[in-house]
Amino acid sequence: MSFWFWHGLKKGVRSTHYPRKFESAAGVSPGRPVATEFDSATEAVLAAANCPVDAIVARGSAAEVKLERCIYCQHCHYGNPHLLEWNSDYEWTMAALGPGKYQPLPGAYHRSLHVMVVDAGDCGACLHEVKQLNNPLYNMHRLGIFLTATPRFADVLLVVGPVSENMRVPLLKTYEAMPTPKRILAVGACAINGGVFGRAFMSAGGAASVLPVDLLVPGDPPPPLAILHALLAVTGRKNPVAQMASLEGNS
């Protein structure tokens, strides 16, 4: 006889309390580099030069971060003298068109959201993180968010991967097959701007070059809680963070 029921009662609730409480367990997020004030402008330039994808921009003695470009190589975190400060939060979803230009789905979707995931040439990392949302720890069903296999029921199109040429038409067809109102999430650096692939002969360079993306989830890959934050931002239960201070004027 199986005692799973008893075990379950004994262990209690293990799911995260996010978004009711801030989840602070170790390892739920890789964190993110944040703008850092250095002693001199030279040091800031050296820190920026350390970044292989130009995600760090020197402005005066400060090094500012364009998180949507970051591929999490962690060169600015370990092993060089010009390190940036790290913040260990995970609520970093951004509106693609800038602050104030994003409209969440209407109230009927607050506690019922169906997500269609399209793998548009993903390496598997972002997909893996999306998959984690279904496990008991993150358990997105408790928030009324479900994955669906057909675009006919989907409210959100979650794109991962840089949109390879072979997936461009299927992605467009999926978008067309979805009923309105609908929102598009670009998850991971690849889906935002092509990431390490960039724009190439077989890579469209991100979902935004094909579809009108609404929300960006930076990270390579973003942790599950960052994706969860984005999904909550779609329903209007959370707000996308204002463009980070370091990004102002650059977008």
Place this chain on the structure above:
Amino acid sequence: MIDAWIGGALALFFILCACGLVLSAATRGVYSLRAFVVFSAACSILMMFSSAVALASGHSFAIDLWRLNGWGRLSIRLDMLSAIFLFAAGLVYLPASLFVRNLVEVRFRGRYPTRRYGVLHFALMASVVLILVASDAPLFLISWECMSLLCYFLVNYEQSARMDVRAGYIMLVMSEAGFLAVVVAFLILGRGTPDWSFSSLAGMAEHLSGGAVWGVFLLGFLGFGVKAGLVPVNFWLPRCYTAAPAVFVPVLAGVTLNLGFYGILRLDAQLMSNHSLGTGLFALITGSITALVGILYATTENDLKKMLAHSSIENAGIIVAAVGASLVFHASGYAVAAAIALTAALYHMVNHSVYKTLLFQGVGEVEAATRTREMDRLGGLARLLPGLSVVFLVGCLSISAIPPFNGFVSEWLTLQSLLRSAVLLSSAVKILFALCGACLALTAALAVTCFVKVYAMSFLGIRRGDWRKVPGKAGRTQFPLAYLAVACLLLGILPTYVIPVLNRAVEPLAGASAAASLVPPFFTATPENQQLPPAFVNDFHNLGAQTGRHVLPGRGLVVMVRGSEKNPVVFAMSTSYSFVALAIFLFVTWFIATRSSRQRSVTRHELWAGGIPRLLPEMTYTATGFSNPVRVVFQAIFRPNIVEDSRETVAVHFRTAILRRRDETHLVDRLLLHPVGEAVGWLARLLAEMHHGRLNAYVTYTLAFLLIILVLFRLS
């Protein structure tokens, strides 16, 4: 007066038949076709008219013809059983006649040899009517033999392929074997009879011994079962239906199949009233097995015509199972239950004629338009032939027993009458009934699968084959089909008006009235009626069972069997009321949907097909794929012979081509036809040993034979 009407109609029928025969043979081209259609339609209307008069009045028409030397007097008699079969035949012959014209004009562009076809057609029509009205064995048997031969000629009429000719031969051989069995059955039955009329044969049947009853029953059952398509004597049927010309198959399925049931009912139910329990059980079990085998092969078959042929076998099984149940109830002394089962059988017979004719004509139309019958190559016909697709859908719904169409009523009645076995005493019989009921329920479920497949794979989806629509007068072809579709609907929603008519034939056979117990007179209920107490009526009045009592004629619109005090209603239903409710619900839903979506915008994009760039016909669900689960589950029955062959380039891992062939031998062929064939071959080889000897050996045989004869003479 009524005699004059019926007699006149029958006489006129034979006169018109003769006229049609002569005119369609004597004229040429379009005139021949016109004469054919007009006279054939008139004849079928007369068939319906004469039988309708007989059924409406409840008056049997009888007349003596001439005396045949040594055989007694030939006489005809249109009793209620004949009238029902005659009406069903007329119902089918009318659209079949009109359909010939459509098909000849569309498919053959008028270049069809209608002259010879007309001769055979009218001769067959006359022989069918003669079979149904014959009231003595000689006339019945002569007409039966004529019908068999004419069917053979008509099946082989187009003679397109070698296999077709072979199918015709198999049919002829089986018909003749069945005919011989029937003749022997009549000879056993009528030993020492003064004349061969059915009434005196019925008198003889009472003196038969137990073994003779079994003999007559089995010979008649299997002999007539050849035409009715019962396992194990039905292996000619799918072959022959596939080979028969499209103009003739509806007649084959809608008319001559019924003659088998007519024979079984006439010989085994009417003439022999002293049945044992065993004969009824035999019929019930045979019917159930036939139904299951028929539908299994129908579900896995991809040729539309062959699939419908197997489905005819299935329906024949259901009808015979109901007849068997009726015989068992009759033998056990439950006359009312016997009457209900027999009503179900006759109802299903009429229904089957109607929807099978509709489906066969639809398939004929499909074949005329696309030149193919393979479901794997069809698809998307709904856009090509919209009118046909609607009526074909009605046919499919009817045959899969979906309310409010006619198949539902009769299959429901059949299953309910099998459930009435609870009243029987013997528990072995009860178990057999339960098993047969389960068999028929499985059959009904598979029938739904089968016809979902037929409609979805041929009419929905996208076109799979490279066929091209043959241009033709598509508009005119829908009338006969629409007529049959309306008949399907009416037979489905008005069972309470059909059952009393069927009851006229059932009552003398079963000895009890089915209508009295199946259709309670809610419309004409009076407080004095002991059968229907006011309290009971009141309960059902609140449920709406008396709705429409002031407007509609008849007894009521509810089919119901009443039970004891403890269990007041055994079973009840009303397709009439549910049809009205269904129509109202559909209308309200449509109304709300259109009103509520008025403000919304509707955008249309192309079909969602998993995001693939282009949906190719090869990617869509095929008929083979749809029915494969059935094929896998029932593998023990199908016993397929799978041959797999592959071609490799370098090693086994680099295959360039895989060939997978699957051969199936039909269950009956495997278990009966092939062993019998092998046995005959073995015997022939044994005899051939003797034949191919030397002359000296022959002389020795003769001498030995002579010696044996002499010794025997001496000894005796």
